[in-house]
Amino acid sequence: MNSKCRQILLLIWLSLAGLSQSGVASDSFVQGVLGELPAEEKILLRGEVLDAIRTVYGNRYPASSVSYWEKAGRRVWILKSRGKHGYVEAGFVTEAERLVRVRVLDSKEVRGKVIETERFLKQFVGSGLDETHQLDQRVDGVSGATVSVNALKKMALVALVLDSFVSDGISPCL
Template identity: 30%
Template sequence: MKCVFNKTALLFVLTLVGASTAASGHARVYYSVRGLLAEQFRESDRVDYKRVELSDEQRRRIQTRLGAKLKKDTYTFYVAHSADNIDGYALFDREIGQHEYIDFATFFDSEGRVTRVEVVAYREPYGAGIRSERFRRQFVGKEPTNDLKPGYDIDVISGATLSTRAMAKAVKRASVLLHHLLLTSS
């Protein structure tokens, strides 16, 4: 009996190890933060960062606007400058896909309109179609007042429904955070 239990336990452990190895085998990192910032803001003199810790009031207002809870207390925005002008902003964030996190970068102009969205890292075996230029272009020009509902405002990619939702949530959250934390006075 003891021998059967050990074989069963061993089989169980090997299955878990194999499953986790297979899942992590799909991880693709497409950009580094530094590289993507340099590419996006190549005309800027410098890129600084601004780390913002949410107050209880900010958290409440933002969560009300999003209709969802925020999972973090602190967000780091990157601010590109040329002379005394702001060229744009960036926020790197993540959202859960089907099982794994997808890392996103959302870029904004100085007024807070989305100029570019990139998938920085993708860990799922399916759904990477959200990386296509055609799909990501749907977000350009969006602001916090725009709805980003997949299937209505944003086209859904067949086989990537959850990834589509994840990107829409990440872009909406980035837009609302930027406007509430940096662009409007509290």
């Protein structure tokens, strides 16, 4: 069997297994952003942190804590949200309570694959929270991918809210 056939079979197998073909390991993303893999920290979602997350997320976040890594004023957050076809996992980089980078790490979305493109993701760069805990920059939706776009918007809000708690030094961390 030639290499072209092997590649096609591998792609078919990955599709049948439900794995993202463009998945990136969270450790690789963190290392790519921070240059090394610092100690993982966690923020527990309870008390005022949980209340704030419920306000911006709209319901219960799918975990009881969120991992983040920090170095030289930058924080990397790895978050999940329910998309139309399963969970979407994304990495958010914050600095001075603003988003400086966003990357979809894993997604099962079919029509919502556009959320993985650099063109779409760059809309989030520079965003912060306004006084009503919404993004202070407009993020255009994508026809046919509303659920996927909303999932990414929710995660961006969660990253910024959690970042503000850690910046203020009032986070209940492990």
